[in-house]
Amino acid sequence: EAPLLRIEHLSIDLPGQDGPVRVVDDVSFTVAAGRTTGLIGESGSGKTMTATAVIGLLPPGAAVSGRMLWQGEDLVTMPEQDRRRLRGRGIAMIFQDPQAALDPTQTIGRQVGEILRRGGMPAKEVRRTVIDLLDRVGIPDPETRHAQFPHQYSGGLRQRAMVATALAGSPRLILADEPTTALDVTVQARILALLRRIRDEEGTAMLLVSHDLRVMAHVADEVVVMYAGRICEIGSGHEVFNSPAHPYTRALVVSVPAVRSKTAIAEPLPGSPASPAERPSGCPFHPRCAKAQDRCGSEVPKMRQIAAGRQVACHFPEET
Numbered sequence: 368e369a370p371l372l373r374i375e376h377l378s379i380d381l382p383g384q385d386g387p388v389r390v391v392d393d394v395s396f397t398v399a400a401g402r403t404t405g406l407i408g409e410s411g412s413g414k415t416m417t418a419t420a421v422i423g424l425l426p427p428g429a430a431v432s433g434r435m436l437w438q439g440e441d442l443v444t445m446p447e448q449d450r451r452r453l454r455g456r457g458i459a460m461i462f463q464d465p466q467a468a469l470d471p472t473q474t475i476g477r478q479v480g481e482i483l484r485r486g487g488m489p490a491k492e493v494r495r496t497v498i499d500l501l502d503r504v505g506i507p508d509p510e511t512r513h514a515q516f517p518h519q520y521s522g523g524l525r526q527r528a529m530v531a532t533a534l535a536g537s538p539r540l541i542l543a544d545e546p547t548t549a550l551d552v553t554v555q556a557r558i559l560a561l562l563r564r565i566r567d568e569e570g571t572a573m574l575l576v577s578h579d580l581r582v583m584a585h586v587a588d589e590v591v592v593m594y595a596g597r598i599c600e601i602g603s604g605h606e607v608f609n610s611p612a613h614p615y616t617r618a619l620v621v622s623v624p625a626v627r628s629k630t631a632i633a634e635p636l637p638g639s640p641a642s643p644a645e646r647p648s649g650c651p652f653h654p655r656c657a658k659a660q661d662r663c664g665s666e667v668p669k670m671r672q673i674a675a676g677r678q679v680a681c682h683f684p685e686e687t
């Protein structure tokens with residue numbers, strides 16, 4: 368059986384001032400049904416652009432090559448009409464800022480139920496389904512709440528309403544781009560618990576994009592680490608955080624000690640992220656890598672499998 372989503376050799380070029388810029392470069396990974404895959408990296412790593420390509424909302428002028436196989440069917444060549452039909456139903460998206468994603472002039476109930484109404488569900492049934500959805504995502508008093516407007520909701524409740532909107536189409540995959548970044552720490556934890564519960568109870572797969580390792584350590588079953596548009600490392604969340612194989616992943620992990628042990632001391636990541644427009648030659652991480660040798664500056668490291676489900680692109684990976 369084909370995996371839910373298999374990305375193969377995906378590259379994305381965006382128009383830039385001095386010609387096209389390769390923001391995603393030869394990226395391949397799989398999102399399995401019912402699992403949460405985390406795309407992690409600093410700004411400019413290409414993680415958001417990869418997710419944006421999956422939902423089909425790339426900026427105008429973007430050139431895509433490679434394949435994005437949705438249950439075996441290539442999203443890259445799929446007619447726009449079919450992609451639109453898939454959006455919300457097969458694949459839904461939760462945005463970072465629910466304030467911007469919700470329409471302030473429409474009630475929450477109306478927005479959550481829109482996809483159901485468009486699908487021809489009778490009004491009474493829509494109302495009942497929406498109230499049930501609001502209840503499932505932990506919005507208290509959904510009978511009253513569904514008739515309220517976004518400004519009557521707190522930040523955390525708005526993000527819950529976004530999750531309800533995503534669930535309304537019964538998607539098989541939810542893309543979540545920094546879904547908790549705009550929220551305070553306690554609310555963050557509750558939203559992450561909600562996302563985990565949805566994966567467990569509804570069996571919905573998730574592609575979670577975040578720069579925040581703590582978020583990933585909480586939620587991701589599999590982790591894909593990106594740097595300057597390329598993948599550095601793929602593995603289970605547990606393995607990647609506890610014994611990172613790529614020096615970049617290692618540097619990320621030691622910069623956030625809470626991911627591993629509460630007593631470790633944080634070592635800040637040296638230097639600043641490489642921009643895809645000026646991607647260093649060879650291994651793009653070499654200017655910041657403590658392990659770099661001559662070869663790293665000239666030869667692009669190929670992705671290789673180091674264990675089952677574990678891949679790394681480095682000439683001199685860490686012992687795992």
Ligand code: SF4
Nearest residue numbers: 650653656663681682
């Ligand atoms: Fe460091 Fe070289 Fe590995 Fe790149 S290939 S991460 S520069 S050791």
